[in-house]
Amino acid sequence: MLGRLATVLIMLVMSQTAFPQTATAKTPSPDLLLYDKPARDWNAALPIGNGRLGAMVFGRVDEELLQLNDDTLWTGGPRDWNNPAAKDVFAKVREAALAGRYKEADELSKGMQGPWTTAYQPLGDLHLKFDHDPAAAKDYRRDLDLDSAIATTSYSVDGVTYRREVFVSHPDQAIILHLTASVTGKISFEASFTSQQKFKTSKADPRTLAMSGYVAVRSDPSYVKSENPIEFIEGRGMRFATLIRAVANGGTMETSDTSLKVSGADSVVLIVTATSFNGPDKKPDTQGREPMPIATAQLDAASSKPFPTLRDAHLADYQPLFQRVRLDLGKPSLLPTDVRLANYPTDRDPNLVALVFQYGRYLLIASSRPGDQPANLQGIWSKDLRPAWSANYTLNINSEMNYWPAETTNLAECHEPMIRFVTELAENGKTTAEINYGLPGWVAHHNSDLWRQSAPAGDYGHGWSGWAHFNLSNAWHCMDLWERYRFSGDEAFLRDSAYPVMKSAAEFCDALLVENPNKPGELITAPSTSTENSFYAPNGDRCGFSIGSTQDMALIRDLFTHVIDAAQLLKVDPDFVKRLTDRRLLLRGYRIGEEGELMEFIEAYKETDPHHRHLSHLIGAYPGEEITPQSTPDLANAVKKSLELRGDDSTGWSMAWKMNLWARLGDGDHALRMFDYLLRIVGTDETAFKGGGIYPNLFDAHPPFQIDGNFGATAAVAEMLVQSHRRDERGRTIIDLLPALPGEWKEGSVAGLRARGGYEIELGWSDGKASSLVVKNAIGKRAAPAVVHVNGQSIDIELDAGQLRTIDPGQPPRK
Numbered sequence: 001m002l003g004r005l006a007t008v009l010i011m012l013v014m015s016q017t018a019f020p021q022t023a024t025a026k027t028p029s030p031d032l033l034l035y036d037k038p039a040r041d042w043n044a045a046l047p048i049g050n051g052r053l054g055a056m057v058f059g060r061v062d063e064e065l066l067q068l069n070d071d072t073l074w075t076g077g078p079r080d081w082n083n084p085a086a087k088d089v090f091a092k093v094r095e096a097a098l099a100g101r102y103k104e105a106d107e108l109s110k111g112m113q114g115p116w117t118t119a120y121q122p123l124g125d126l127h128l129k130f131d132h133d134p135a136a137a138k139d140y141r142r143d144l145d146l147d148s149a150i151a152t153t154s155y156s157v158d159g160v161t162y163r164r165e166v167f168v169s170h171p172d173q174a175i176i177l178h179l180t181a182s183v184t185g186k187i188s189f190e191a192s193f194t195s196q197q198k199f200k201t202s203k204a205d206p207r208t209l210a211m212s213g214y215v216a217v218r219s220d221p222s223y224v225k226s227e228n229p230i231e232f233i234e235g236r237g238m239r240f241a242t243l244i245r246a247v248a249n250g251g252t253m254e255t256s257d258t259s260l261k262v263s264g265a266d267s268v269v270l271i272v273t274a275t276s277f278n279g280p281d282k283k284p285d286t287q288g289r290e291p292m293p294i295a296t297a298q299l300d301a302a303s304s305k306p307f308p309t310l311r312d313a314h315l316a317d318y319q320p321l322f323q324r325v326r327l328d329l330g331k332p333s334l335l336p337t338d339v340r341l342a343n344y345p346t347d348r349d350p351n352l353v354a355l356v357f358q359y360g361r362y363l364l365i366a367s368s369r370p371g372d373q374p375a376n377l378q379g380i381w382s383k384d385l386r387p388a389w390s391a392n393y394t395l396n397i398n399s400e401m402n403y404w405p406a407e408t409t410n411l412a413e414c415h416e417p418m419i420r421f422v423t424e425l426a427e428n429g430k431t432t433a434e435i436n437y438g439l440p441g442w443v444a445h446h447n448s449d450l451w452r453q454s455a456p457a458g459d460y461g462h463g464w465s466g467w468a469h470f471n472l473s474n475a476w477h478c479m480d481l482w483e484r485y486r487f488s489g490d491e492a493f494l495r496d497s498a499y500p501v502m503k504s505a506a507e508f509c510d511a512l513l514v515e516n517p518n519k520p521g522e523l524i525t526a527p528s529t530s531t532e533n534s535f536y537a538p539n540g541d542r543c544g545f546s547i548g549s550t551q552d553m554a555l556i557r558d559l560f561t562h563v564i565d566a567a568q569l570l571k572v573d574p575d576f577v578k579r580l581t582d583r584r585l586l587l588r589g590y591r592i593g594e595e596g597e598l599m600e601f602i603e604a605y606k607e608t609d610p611h612h613r614h615l616s617h618l619i620g621a622y623p624g625e626e627i628t629p630q631s632t633p634d635l636a637n638a639v640k641k642s643l644e645l646r647g648d649d650s651t652g653w654s655m656a657w658k659m660n661l662w663a664r665l666g667d668g669d670h671a672l673r674m675f676d677y678l679l680r681i682v683g684t685d686e687t688a689f690k691g692g693g694i695y696p697n698l699f700d701a702h703p704p705f706q707i708d709g710n711f712g713a714t715a716a717v718a719e720m721l722v723q724s725h726r727r728d729e730r731g732r733t734i735i736d737l738l739p740a741l742p743g744e745w746k747e748g749s750v751a752g753l754r755a756r757g758g759y760e761i762e763l764g765w766s767d768g769k770a771s772s773l774v775v776k777n778a779i780g781k782r783a784a785p786a787v788v789h790v791n792g793q794s795i796d797i798e799l800d801a802g803q804l805r806t807i808d809p810g811q812p813p814r815k
């Protein structure tokens with residue numbers, strides 16, 4: 001438990017030996033972010049993390065800056081967010097919605113709200129001052145090697161070459177900074193802390209500087225006008241402790257209450273921090289843990305190990321995850337990454353796409369490890385006291401998208417924090433379902449936080465129905481549980497962990513359904529949103545609520561289908577299976593509109609924003625599996641039409657979603673075309689592009705930075721190469737190889753992508769056709785029978801534990 005609670009451990013290592021011996025000898029991997037200048041701003045700094053601890057590395061010459069984060073540092077604490085008045089209001093909202101008085105329903109729903117969620121908080125900054133003149137620095141370079149998860153900065157001043165390597169160790173729960181110079185005795189610096197939080201620093205021991213403090217109890221959402229948006233109360237809220245220790249060889253060290261100075265040494269420095277977080281149901285002040293002893297214990301443990309031991313342990317932990325997947329789209333460029341981004345519109349460098357793909361995997365490993373918190377809107381990297389949208393868990397697309405690549409790109413372990421989060425949210429959500437709705441099962445809404453808030457946000461009347469009252473994030477997040485089972489075939493997980501949560505969500509959804517007053521016998525939701533979208537009611541009112549939106553029906557159908565499948569597999573709950581099977585048939589189905597589009601609302605209402613970023617009505621095509629070109633061609637065409645009407649350009653995550661949808665429609669060229677938008681460099685200068693795109697550090701730009709776009713893009717590239725959501729008439733998983741290969745990617749190979757049923761794929765292609773194929777059993781037990789579709793052939797496959805099969809994919813049969 002100790003390891004889970006400490007916040008940041010930074011170990012700054014200055015090597016005993018000179019630069020040439022200690023430099024990372026191996027050639028840089030093609031998975032490299034590379035720059036020839038220090039980061040000008042946060043969106044150019046390089047993120048490192050171990051799931052819990054994060055740092056943004058600026059790579060500056062005279063004053064290095066590491067901006068620090070801990071994934072448990074949030075405002076507030078657990079509280080009663082349920083609203084006993086909501087149940088009666090809900091009945092009135094429903095009545096108004098069913099009668100078509102949507103605007104009235106919107107207004108009334110304010111009476112069902114709870115508080116805003118709490119906000120994720122930055123920890124502080126570590127400054128390292130060097131007596132190096134940036135103007136005199138030569139051969140400057142900084143990089144982030146995704147293969148080793150080490151960020152390196154190097155330059156020469158007065159003939160001495162300096163190098164800093166920094167990584168965040170998961171095994172040692174530490175940020176470790178290793179400083180070397182080409183001449184011995186040349187490492188001198190002064191380290192200090194600052195923080196936007198309430199903090200003080202002190203000398204902990206002759207080689208250790210401490211910072212301790214506490215965060216605000218409240219930070220209002222960035223979109224709320226507030227006179228006093230941030231409230232600190234001494235003795236309340238989350239506490240933290242941070243330590244930096246220099247382990248010096250030679251030279252001198254001087255520690256005061258404000259800084260730690262090292263002169264003329266070859267040495268090691270460590271920093272650790274901890275928070276008082278003690279679980280989502282414990283108050284971080286009165287029931288919290290004491291952070292300083294935790295940080296001290298971690299520091300002592302890490303600082304007793306030499307640097308090579310720490311680095312080897314880091315690599316042994318990280319590389320087995322990252323190296324599971326290789327994507328080769330041609331010769332990598334060694335130009336700086338920001339230059340490659342600028343060149344993309346003309347050279348359409350496929351390796352830049354491969355880098356962005358691998359970066360998403362890197363970011364997931366760095367922000368979501370077993371036992372830690374799930375990746376929030378910014379993963380774990382956030383610098384603002386009032387971060388955009390509170391950097392919370394936004395459950396109406398964003399938190400789901402964060403985990404889209406987890407299974408397909410072979411990072412199932414990194415899915416664990418979200419699976420645990422959903423399970424804990426479901427516990428709180430049972431109380432909310434009972435108090436706020438008087439219904440069984442569990443419910444959650446569009447926002448949540450460290451404390452697993454399950455009630456609608458909105459500060460008791462300041463939220464808008466279109467987002468605050470989306471109440472099917474339970475169904476949406478149950479996809480995480482079902483997919484975990486589908487990829488792993490782990491029946492114990494399905495029985496003990498997933499099914500109870502899925503069943504409870506289905507109980508809520510079942511009880512939520514009402515009969516459509518305009519079509520007896522048909523089941524719908526009322527009220528209902530199509531997430532964050534609005535429309536003009538016939539009287540001209542702009543409304544968020546309606547009834548029976550396509551999104552709601554698709555989510556409920558998806559959940560019912562999987563609960564039925566799961567219960568049948570587990571041979572449990574036959575009566576419930578019968579009920580859901582019967583009720584599923586009565587759910588309102590899809591409708592195709594006048595323009596051939598998939599209708600979003602129950603009527604063809606006039607749209608307020610035809611290019612709206614959300615694509616909730618298309619959930620059945622992705623991430624759902626109900627609509628496919630093969631099984632429902634008319635609906636697939638309607639999805640295509642809807643995508644065309646929405647247009648390509650949008651916010652970062654929206655474009656990433658479209659990329660996945662185009663891949664599912666089998667249109668790899670259109671999926672790739674989305675990168676024309678997604679790879680536009682977004683800047684802060686007046687003249688810079690400010691729409692959806694990418695920052696110089698490859699963080700996705702909503703804008704501002706939101707990590708979902710990174711994860712969505714990674715998932716989309718996987719979806720272009722391997723899909724496994726379809727089943728044949730015998731219920732076998734269909735593994736579609738190269739289902740949406742862009743014409744531009746003539747040659748390439750990919751290894752390590754996962755397919756449902758327990759398979760791992762190694763695949764090469766040439767001239768747009770598969771040229772080599774190995775299918776492996778990836779689950780250590782007999783995998784479910786599947787059928788591989790490749791080059792127009794169908795190949796039956798069933799593999800025992802540890803078995804692999806090399807297949808000659810041949811050529812497609814002549815038509």
Ligand code: FUC
Nearest residue numbers: 377389394398532613651
């Ligand atoms: C949803 C989206 C916004 C943003 C926010 C965090 O509300 O509609 O675009 O991504 O989440």
